[in-house]
Amino acid sequence: MKPGSGDKRYPILITGRELDELQRFAGHMVEAFGLDRRIGNYRGTRPIGLYRWDMDCLIDVIDIALADRKAYPKQSGPGYEALKALHIRLQQLSDQAYAEM
Numbered sequence: 001m002k003p004g005s006g007d008k009r010y011p012i013l014i015t016g017r018e019l020d021e022l023q024r025f026a027g028h029m030v031e032a033f034g035l036d037r038r039i040g041n042y043r044g045t046r047p048i049g050l051y052r053w054d055m056d057c058l059i060d061v062i063d064i065a066l067a068d069r070k071a072y073p074k075q076s077g078p079g080y081e082a083l084k085a086l087h088i089r090l091q092q093l094s095d096q097a098y099a100e101m
Contacts (some may be wrong), residue, residue: 009049017082025065032057053093062087
């Protein structure tokens with residue numbers, strides 16, 4: 001999807017365990033027009049700019065990942081908690097983005 005003149009990017013810094021866990025599931029974003037490649041190449045040194053539709057995709061992928069009993073059998077632990085924290089941050093940023101529409 002090509003952004004229009006009124007579309008705004010929202011910066012978010014994703015580092016450490018959050019980034020590691022998100023990159024584990026980058027393959028689930030293959031239909032997101034390059035988002036999988038952007039997340040896969042992202043190193044967490046500077047904030048990444050995401051559009052509303054990027055955040056929607058990431059939130060959906062994280063929802064699926066958090067519910068996956070094979071990836072997170074105990075639904076606890078540092079990886080699960082990091083991904084859940086990222087999910088909350090992305091949801092807040094998404095809520096802000098949609099409120100500004």
